[in-house]
Amino acid sequence: MIPELAHFLCVLGFTCALALGGTGFFAAKFNQAAWLLAARQLAVLQFLTILGSFVLLDISFLRDDFTVQYIASNSNEALPWYFKASAMWGDHEGSFLLWVLVMAGWTGAVALRGRSHSIDMHGYVLGVLGLINAGFLLFLLSASNPFLRAFPLNPTVGMDMNAILQDYGHLVHPPFLYLGYVGFSVAFAYAIAALLTGRIDAAWARWSRPWTNTAWAFLTVGIALGSWWAYYELGWGGWWFWDPVENASFMPWLAATALIHSMAVTEKRGAFKSWTALLALLTFTLSLIGAFLVRSGVLTSVHAFAIDPERGVFLATIVAVVASLALLLYAFRASKLRSQIAYRGISREMLLLANNMLLTLALAVIFLYTLYPLFYEWLTGGERTSIGPPYFNRAFVPLMMLLAACLALAPLSRWKRTPLALYKPVLIMLVVSAVLGLFIPLVYAGALNLGVSLCVAIAVWIVASHLAELYRHRRSLALSFVGMNVAHLGFAITVIGIAMTSGFSVSQDLRLSVGDEVQVGERTYLFSAIRNVEGPNYVANQADFVVGDVLLQPERRQYTTRNTVTTEAAIRPGFTNDLLISLGEPVGVDAWAVRIQEKPFIRWVWLGAVLAAIAGVIAVCDVRYRRLRVRELTAAQVAD
Amino acid sequence: MVIFVMLGSVVTLGLAYYAMQQNLEFFYLPDRVVSGEAPIGKTIRAGGMVVTDSIERSDADLTVRFELGDLEGSTFPVVYAGLLPNLFAEGQGAIVSGTLDEQGLFHADQVLAKHDENYMPPELAELHQPE
Numbered sequence: 214m215i216p217e218l219a220h221f222l223c224v225l226g227f228t229c230a231l232a233l234g235g236t237g238f239f240a241a242k243f244n245q246a247a248w249l250l251a252a253r254q255l256a257v258l259q260f261l262t263i264l265g266s267f268v269l270l271d272i273s274f275l276r277d278d279f280t281v282q283y284i285a286s287n288s289n290e291a292l293p294w295y296f297k298a299s300a301m302w303g304d305h306e307g308s309f310l311l312w313v314l315v316m317a318g319w320t321g322a323v324a325l326r327g328r329s330h331s332i333d334m335h336g337y338v339l340g341v342l343g344l345i346n347a348g349f350l351l352f353l354l355s356a357s358n359p360f361l362r363a364f365p366l367n368p369t370v371g372m373d374m375n376a377i378l379q380d381y382g383h384l385v386h387p388p389f390l391y392l393g394y395v396g397f398s399v400a401f402a403y404a405i406a407a408l409l410t411g412r413i414d415a416a417w418a419r420w421s422r423p424w425t426n427t428a429w430a431f432l433t434v435g436i437a438l439g440s441w442w443a444y445y446e447l448g449w450g451g452w453w454f455w456d457p458v459e460n461a462s463f464m465p466w467l468a469a470t471a472l473i474h475s476m477a478v479t480e481k482r483g484a485f486k487s488w489t490a491l492l493a494l495l496t497f498t499l500s501l502i503g504a505f506l507v508r509s510g511v512l513t514s515v516h517a518f519a520i521d522p523e524r525g526v527f528l529a530t531i532v533a534v535v536a537s538l539a540l541l542l543y544a545f546r547a548s549k550l551r552s553q554i555a556y557r558g559i560s561r562e563m564l565l566l567a568n569n570m571l572l573t574l575a576l577a578v579i580f581l582y583t584l585y586p587l588f589y590e591w592l593t594g595g596e597r598t599s600i601g602p603p604y605f606n607r608a609f610v611p612l613m614m615l616l617a618a619c620l621a622l623a624p625l626s627r628w629k630r631t632p633l634a635l636y637k638p639v640l641i642m643l644v645v646s647a648v649l650g651l652f653i654p655l656v657y658a659g660a661l662n663l664g665v666s667l668c669v670a671i672a673v674w675i676v677a678s679h680l681a682e683l684y685r686h687r688r689s690l691a692l693s694f695v696g697m698n699v700a701h702l703g704f705a706i707t708v709i710g711i712a713m714t715s716g717f718s719v720s721q722d723l724r725l726s727v728g729d730e731v732q733v734g735e736r737t738y739l740f741s742a743i744r745n746v747e748g749p750n751y752v753a754n755q756a757d758f759v760v761g762d763v764l765l766q767p768e769r770r771q772y773t774t775r776n777t778v779t780t781e782a783a784i785r786p787g788f789t790n791d792l793l794i795s796l797g798e799p800v801g802v803d804a805w806a807v808r809i810q811e812k813p814f815i816r817w818v819w820l821g822a823v824l825a826a827i828a829g830v831i832a833v834c835d836v837r838y839r840r841l842r843v844r845e846l847t848a849a850q851v852a853d
Numbered sequence: 854m855v856i857f858v859m860l861g862s863v864v865t866l867g868l869a870y871y872a873m874q875q876n877l878e879f880f881y882l883p884d885r886v887v888s889g890e891a892p893i894g895k896t897i898r899a900g901g902m903v904v905t906d907s908i909e910r911s912d913a914d915l916t917v918r919f920e921l922g923d924l925e926g927s928t929f930p931v932v933y934a935g936l937l938p939n940l941f942a943e944g945q946g947a948i949v950s951g952t953l954d955e956q957g958l959f960h961a962d963q964v965l966a967k968h969d970e971n972y973m974p975p976e977l978a979e980l981h982q983p984e
Contacts, residue, residue, distance in 0.1 A: 578869045597880035722935040778939040797936040
C-alpha cells in the first residue's frame with residue numbers, strides 16, 4: 214500500500230508541476246497577482262507531494278518491502294538501517310526521484326522568497342521551473358518508475374546494494390551534488406525570465422545571485438565530497454581521474470564559477486548583461502548534459518548507470534528541447550540587453566573578463582576532451598577511443614595557473630580603472646612569494662620540482678594579497694567582501710594541495726608476506742599479521758601494518774550477496790601528509806599484493822573547496838540581499 | 854580587445870584540439886590485435902575476456918601474465934606489474950592500457966575490470982553478442 218501511495222503522490226506532484234507552469238506563465242503574461250499567488254502555492258504543494266512520495270518510498274526501503282522491484286534490486290535485509298535509507302538513491306530510478314525532489318525544493322524556496330519581485334519576473338521564473346520539473350517527472354513516471362511491484366511477488370532478501378555505495382559518502386555526496394546541479398535551474402529560470410521581460414538590471418542580479426551562489430556552494434561541496442570519497446573508498450588513493458562523469462559535474466561548476474563572477478559585473482556595473490544570461494542558460498544546460506551522460510549509458514565510467522538506450526533518448530530529448538528553446542529565445546531577445554560602460558587597463562571589469570575567458574576556455578577544453586571520443590565513435594561507426602588524464606592536465610593546469618595569477622591582483626582592483634600605484638605592494642608580495650614558493654616544496658620534500666614551486670608561489674601570492682586587503686578593510690567588512698576573499702583563499706589552499714600531492718606523492722605496489730618489512734619513502738612498514746573478519750553482510754581479510762607507533766588495518770572485503778570485492782584502504786590522515794595502505798589480492802602462499810602510499814597535503818585539496826563553499830554562503834548572507842525587499846517595495850511605490 | 858579575446862580563444866582551442874588528435878588512445882578487440890591492425894609502440898587500449906587458466910604470477914614480485922581473448926579464439930598475451938582491480942578474474946572482461954611490442958606482447962600500465970557484477974563496459978559488449 215505504501216509504495217502505491219508514494220506513486221500516487223508523485224503523480225500528484227507531476228500535475229502540480231504542470232499547473233505551476235501554466236499559472237506561472239499566465240500570471241506573468243497578464244500581470245495577475247492572484248494567479249501568481251496560486252502559482253506560489255502550487256510550487257509549495259509540488260514540493261510537499263514529492264517529499265511525501267520520497268519519504269514513503271524510503272520507508273518501504275526501511276521496511277524491506279522487496280515486493281517493489283527497485284527495492285529488491287538495490288537493498289538487502291542484512292544492511293544497517295542507514296544504508297537501507299541511502300540505498301534509495303543507489304541506482305538510477307531512486308536517484309532520479311531525489312533529483313526531482315531537489316528540483317521541487319528549489320522551486321518551493323523560490324516561491325516563498327520572491328515577494329519583492331515584480332509579478333511578471335516571479336511568474337516566469339516559477340513557470341519555467343514548473344515546466345522543467347514536469348519534464349523530469351514525466352521521465353520518472355514513464356521511463357524510470359521506482360514504485361513498481363515485482364511480479365510475480367517472490368519473497369526475497371533483496372539483491373543488496375552496490376558494495377562501493379555502502380559507505381557514509383553515499384549518504385551525503387549525491388544529495389549535495391544534486392542540490393548544486395539542480396539549483397542552477399533557478400539561475401536558468403531567472404535568465405529566461407529576464408529575456409522574456411527584457412530586463413537585466415541590478416535588481417535582477419540581486420535576486421538571482423544568492424540562488425546561484427548557494428547552488429554553487431552545494432556543488433563545490435558535492436564535488437569535494439566525491440573526490441574525498443573516491444580517495445578512501447575506491448581504495449587506491451586516487452582523488453581525481455578526469456573520468457567523464459566527474460567531468461560532467463565539473464563542467465557546470467566551471468560555468469557557474471564564471472557565472473557568479475559575471476553576475477558581479479552585471480549587478481555593480483550593469484555590464485556583461487547578455488553574457489551573464491548566456492552563462493546562466495549554459496550552466497544548467499551543462500547540468501542536464503551531465504545527467505544525460507551519466508544516465509544514458511553512453512559513457513564508460515565508474516559512475517555511469519548501465520541502463521537501456523531508450524531512456525537515453527528520452528533524456529536527450531529533454532536536454533535538446535530545454536537547450537534549444539533557451540538558445541532560440543536568447544538569439545531573438547539578447548540584443549535587447551545592452552550594456553554600455555567604459556573600463557580601462559587592469560580594472561576590475563578587465564580581471565573579471567579574464568576570469569570568465571579562462572574559465573570558459575577550460576570548460577571548452579574539458580567539453581571537447583570528454584565528448585570527442587563519443588563523437589569520433591559516431592563518426593567512424595564504432596571506433597572507440599579515449600583521452601588519458603595527462604592530456605587533460607596539460608591543457609587544464611596552465612589555464613588555471615593564468616587564472617590564479619589574475620586572482621592575486623583581484624582584491625586590490627577597482628571598477629573602471631585601477632591606479633597603477635596601488636599594485637606596488639602586490640609586486641613586492643610577488644617577489645616574496647616566488648622565494649617562498651621555491652623554498653617551501655624544497656624544504657618539505659628535499660627535491661626541486663619547478664612545476665610545484667610555480668603553483669605554490671602563485672598560491673602564496675594570492676594568500677598574501679588577499680590577507681593584506683582584508684587587513685586594510687578590517688574596520689568595515691561587508692560580508693560579500695569577506696566571502697569573496699575567503700573563497701579565493703580556499704582556491705589558493707586547493708592549488709597548494711593539488712600541487713604538493715601531485716608533485717611529491719609516493720606510491721609502491723609490492724608483493725609482501727607476513728613478517729616482511731619494507732621501506733617506502735622515509736618510513737618502514739611491517740606487515741605483522743593477517744586474519745579473517747566478518748561484517749554484517751561481508752567477510753574480509755584484514756591485515757596489520759605497523760608504521761612507527763601507528764597500526765594500520767587495510768581490508769579486502771567480499772560482499773556475499775552480490776559476490777563483489779572492495780578494497781578498504783587504511784589511512785592515517787595528517788594535515789600535511791596522509792599514509793595509505795591498500796590490500797590487494799593474494800598472489801601466492803601467504804603473499805599479498807599491497808599498495809603503500811604517501812599523499813602529502815591531500816587534505817588541503819578538499820579543505821580549500823569546503824572553505825570556498827562556506828565563503829559562497831557568507832556572501833549570500835550579505836545585508837544587501839536582505840535589505841532588498843524593503844528597498845524594492847519603496848521603489849515600486851514610487852513608480853506607482 | 855574583442856579581436857584579441859577571440860584570437861586567444863581560437864588559438865588555445867586549436868592547440869587543445871591538435872594535442873588531442875595526437876593523443877587519442879584507440880581501442881582494439883583481440884581479433885584486431887592479433888591481425889596486426891593495432892599499432893606497435895603507441896599507447897593504446899585493448900580488451901577481452903581473461904582466458905581461463907592463463908594467469909601466471911611471478912614468485913618474486915607482482916609481475917603477472919595473462920591472456921585476453923574473444924569467443925572466436927583470438928588471444929593475445931599481456932604482462933603487467935602492479936595491483937590488479939578487485940573484480941579481475943578468469944572468464945571476466947578486462948581492459949588494458951599500454952603498448953604492444955613487436956612480439957605481440959602487450960605491456961600494460963593499467964588494467965581495468967568491471968566495477969560490479971552486472972556491469973559490462975560498452976567496449977566489451979559486442980564480445981557477448983557476436984553477430
